[in-house]
Amino acid sequence: MLASMISMGLKSGGPSTPLKQSTSQLKTIFALASAPGKAGIAVVRVSGPDVRRVYDALTPTPTHKQRRLPQERVMVNRSIVNPSTKEVIDRALLVYFAAPRSFTSQDTLELHLHGGNAVVGAALNAIACIDGCRPAERGEFARRAFESHKLDLTEIEGLRDLVDAETEMQRRLALRQSSGAVRQQYDDMRLDIIHALSIVEAVIDFGEDEQIEEGVLSQATQNTRDLAAKIEKHLHDNRRGEIVRSGIRLAIYGPPNAGKSTLLNRLARREAAIVSHLPGTTRDVIQLSLNLGGYPVLVSDTAGVRTTDEEIEQMGVKRAVEEARQADITLVVLDLPVLLQEGRLDVDLKHISKDSIVLLNKSDSLTAPLNQTQLDKVKKLLEPFENVFAGSVKQEAALEEFLFTLTNNIKQQFDIGMADMPIITDARHRYHLEQCLQFLKAFIGTPSNAPVEAAEELRYAALALGRVTGRVDVEDVLDALFAGFCIGK
Numbered sequence: 001m002l003a004s005m006i007s008m009g010l011k012s013g014g015p016s017t018p019l020k021q022s023t024s025q026l027k028t029i030f031a032l033a034s035a036p037g038k039a040g041i042a043v044v045r046v047s048g049p050d051v052r053r054v055y056d057a058l059t060p061t062p063t064h065k066q067r068r069l070p071q072e073r074v075m076v077n078r079s080i081v082n083p084s085t086k087e088v089i090d091r092a093l094l095v096y097f098a099a100p101r102s103f104t105s106q107d108t109l110e111l112h113l114h115g116g117n118a119v120v121g122a123a124l125n126a127i128a129c130i131d132g133c134r135p136a137e138r139g140e141f142a143r144r145a146f147e148s149h150k151l152d153l154t155e156i157e158g159l160r161d162l163v164d165a166e167t168e169m170q171r172r173l174a175l176r177q178s179s180g181a182v183r184q185q186y187d188d189m190r191l192d193i194i195h196a197l198s199i200v201e202a203v204i205d206f207g208e209d210e211q212i213e214e215g216v217l218s219q220a221t222q223n224t225r226d227l228a229a230k231i232e233k234h235l236h237d238n239r240r241g242e243i244v245r246s247g248i249r250l251a252i253y254g255p256p257n258a259g260k261s262t263l264l265n266r267l268a269r270r271e272a273a274i275v276s277h278l279p280g281t282t283r284d285v286i287q288l289s290l291n292l293g294g295y296p297v298l299v300s301d302t303a304g305v306r307t308t309d310e311e312i313e314q315m316g317v318k319r320a321v322e323e324a325r326q327a328d329i330t331l332v333v334l335d336l337p338v339l340l341q342e343g344r345l346d347v348d349l350k351h352i353s354k355d356s357i358v359l360l361n362k363s364d365s366l367t368a369p370l371n372q373t374q375l376d377k378v379k380k381l382l383e384p385f386e387n388v389f390a391g392s393v394k395q396e397a398a399l400e401e402f403l404f405t406l407t408n409n410i411k412q413q414f415d416i417g418m419a420d421m422p423i424i425t426d427a428r429h430r431y432h433l434e435q436c437l438q439f440l441k442a443f444i445g446t447p448s449n450a451p452v453e454a455a456e457e458l459r460y461a462a463l464a465l466g467r468v469t470g471r472v473d474v475e476d477v478l479d480a481l482f483a484g485f486c487i488g489k
């Protein structure tokens, strides 16, 4: 039993419930893999059992003998013809990947054509006429890679994110995931659980005192405790992987006329928002995307917060409060001269996270530089906020300095450096990891005289982790996942 459990768990092949082999596997699929539109080159991918026939049909040669696929992974220059009319479509570079050494694990041919719309259209039409070929559906190449166990779900999600990555940090995160590092970490954890399960199963089969080495069971339980603690700690990661993947939401918040829109325009390097000396200028939330130190940041400028009878302004204030509530980071902008003059905050910051950054703006219009007494007074007013900076968004040097600090703050909060645990990039991963933790805790809480129940909890815990990589019951997540792909991927 022990041996069979281990061999079942350790088998790195397929999931425990075999995937239905769809009949679509039998067809050869094709699609434009590069972006549509004019370009230097366009790549058309063809994959499936009929690739040899596609090659022969598209590149006829005078003597039948010469017709054979080129050496795998070596580019060759060929004239591509329409199989029915024999008219030359383009002079192209072809590369052949022999099964199973291809992305899909099936025979694959890539045509590197000249990237004109007519060329691509003619090539796709020509392939469509070849028996056994049909256009690929969204994400179908990736789906075949998954179904042949070439890639797991995390790697496929990583590939999708790599294509979608707009900034350096998104690219790094996606590359790590697509290259299997995340899969490995989940597989390792899953194996640890399966290992503990195999020992509990042995206890069930042979009884606690017979044949089981002293301490083996308690060691397995301790390992499971350690793993549960590690997962629990890891779940408190402030969702940094998920946030970096989707973009960090930063809300600019504060009283009217503090200079919020001026700051937004400086960040955007254009007049994105109206700036005026009139308080209550901004009403709607104005958003723009920025790249700060490689991190994707979605900045929102909001209406100045104050009590007002004006109906539209009230709506704007409501939106501003909501935006700050939803934000990953809030940037509070205050008018420093006003603050010093009035000796009190002119905006309620009670509901604003104490990790927020406070910019005391308009330092340029102070009559004298800040003295220590003033500084202490301001600090006291802003307690418990600690990230407080004085400056002016109208002065280039001060703005640069503030941006530097802001970027460092973001880097610290959303660091995606190497970790011994997989960085959670998707709510789907988080959900299954939370499930896994619950089952591990239930296992730990099960009395030692109930090994059957204990084994059951471990089995569920392993199953939960398996769902992240798609090793079990994956059909439900497949459709949603592949729908996010473009055709040709």
Ligand SMILES: Nc1nc2c(ncn2[C@@H]2O[C@H](COP(=O)(O)OP(=O)(O)OP(=O)(O)O)[C@@H](O)[C@H]2O)c(=O)[nH]1
Residues within 6 Å of the ligand: 255, 256, 257, 258, 259, 260, 261, 262, 263, 274, 275, 276, 277, 278, 279, 280, 281, 282, 283, 302, 303, 304, 305, 361, 362, 363, 364, 365, 391, 392, 393, 394, 395
């Ligand atoms: N001297 C000085 N004036 C500034 C600075 N930043 C903004 N201002 C001025 O302050 C006024 C208000 O600026 P806005 O950017 O419209 O302020 P806001 O916070 O967006 O105001 P509302 O949208 O009304 O809430 C404008 O006249 C700006 O030119 C600064 O650093 N120094």
Ligand SMILES: [K+]
Residues within 6 Å of the ligand: 256, 257, 275, 276, 277, 278, 279, 280, 281, 282
């Ligand atoms: K204003």
Ligand SMILES: [Mg+2]
Residues within 6 Å of the ligand: 260, 261, 262, 273, 274, 275, 281, 282, 301, 302, 303, 304
């Ligand atoms: Mg404004």
